[in-house]
Amino acid sequence: MSARTKLDLDATAERCTALGLLHTADALPELVEEASRENLSPLGFFHRVLEREIERKTERRVATSLKLSGLPTGKTLEGFDWTFQPRADRTKLERLATCAFVRARENVLFLGPPGVGKSHLAVSLGVKAVKNGFSVTHFVLDDLMHALRADAAIPPARLKAKRYLNSALLIVDEVSFRPLDRHEANLFFRLISARYEKGSVVLTANKHVRDWPEIFAGDEILTTAILDRLLHHVHLVHIDGRSYRLRELDGLLQPPAAATSPPPQRGGEITKS
Ligand SMILES: Nc1ncnc2c1ncn2[C@@H]1O[C@H](COP(=O)(O)OP(=O)(O)OP(=O)(O)O)[C@@H](O)[C@H]1O
Numbered sequence: 001m002s003a004r005t006k007l008d009l010d011a012t013a014e015r016c017t018a019l020g021l022l023h024t025a026d027a028l029p030e031l032v033e034e035a036s037r038e039n040l041s042p043l044g045f046f047h048r049v050l051e052r053e054i055e056r057k058t059e060r061r062v063a064t065s066l067k068l069s070g071l072p073t074g075k076t077l078e079g080f081d082w083t084f085q086p087r088a089d090r091t092k093l094e095r096l097a098t099c100a101f102v103r104a105r106e107n108v109l110f111l112g113p114p115g116v117g118k119s120h121l122a123v124s125l126g127v128k129a130v131k132n133g134f135s136v137t138h139f140v141l142d143d144l145m146h147a148l149r150a151d152a153a154i155p156p157a158r159l160k161a162k163r164y165l166n167s168a169l170l171i172v173d174e175v176s177f178r179p180l181d182r183h184e185a186n187l188f189f190r191l192i193s194a195r196y197e198k199g200s201v202v203l204t205a206n207k208h209v210r211d212w213p214e215i216f217a218g219d220e221i222l223t224t225a226i227l228d229r230l231l232h233h234v235h236l237v238h239i240d241g242r243s244y245r246l247r248e249l250d251g252l253l254q255p256p257a258a259a260t261s262p263p264p265q266r267g268g269e270i271t272k273s
Pocket residue numbers: 075079080081082084085112113114115116117118119120121174204205206244245
């Protein structure tokens with residue numbers, strides 16, 4: 001590269017930096033090289049530069065938002081084994097993954113026994129929402145309660161800055177793992193009430209909603225008020241299947257008679273079913 005070209009590149013890179021085109025500023029020599037190798041027209045080159053800049057900006061935005069969201073890593077819709085869990089409604093999940101429910105400020109409730117993929121799928125919806133440009137906050141209930149208790153004395157006007165209130169999507173995982181005391185149940189109600197029709201909530205629980213009073217300090221009235229708001233605009237995803245965690249043990253956990261032996265016989269007669 002001639003000294004003259006180097007000077008021109010440096011001056012152009014400086015202007016790119018001034019305009020906030022940080023990737024272009026960094027990669028200018030390669031972009032120019034690529035354009036001459038591929039014989040790009042001036043318009044083709046300009047288009048390529050803008051396209052790459054947008055790609056990198058999006059990657060950076062997604063990486064930062066994922067970090068801020070508190071979403072665990074590695075749980076994606078693409079990584080979900082649908083053949084292992086045939087009763088998970090793939091069509092419904094794929095529709096939810098378009099994030100129309102976030103746009104419409106609707107909720108999603110995942111119910112089902114342990115290990116069937118509720119948290120995995122809830123997180124994967126969060127990842128899709130981040131990629132679609134929505135703000136997302138993920139909590140397991142215990143951590144959320146910790147934050148809500150710490151903020152209990154903050155006046156409502158100042159609470160607006162809290163991510164659990166102002167994110168487009170709040171994911172609360174493991175809602176039924178431990179019962180809340182009355183103070184916590186009230187704080188949870190305050191949160192659900194504040195987000196009602198303002199922002200989406202995704203919840204996972206392995207207790208049926210009819211047993212939710214046990215979670216919320218045994219208070220039927222408060223639980224009804226929480227459920228009323230949560231379920232008004234809700235997509236229910238009920239997964240009733242085997243635990244993925246225990247998939248290696250499936251053979252071991254089945255009683256050997258049921259797994260391998262023929263049906264029991266009485267007095268030499270084959271019993272009919
Ligand atoms: N169908 C699946 N394909 C791939 N991985 C799965 C599948 N189902 C579950 N997993 C994985 O198995 C583990 C348990 O799943 P997950 O935590 O989502 O279960 P859960 O329904 O939330 O259970 P719990 O009620 O105990 O919280 C996770 O590591 C998850 O990524």
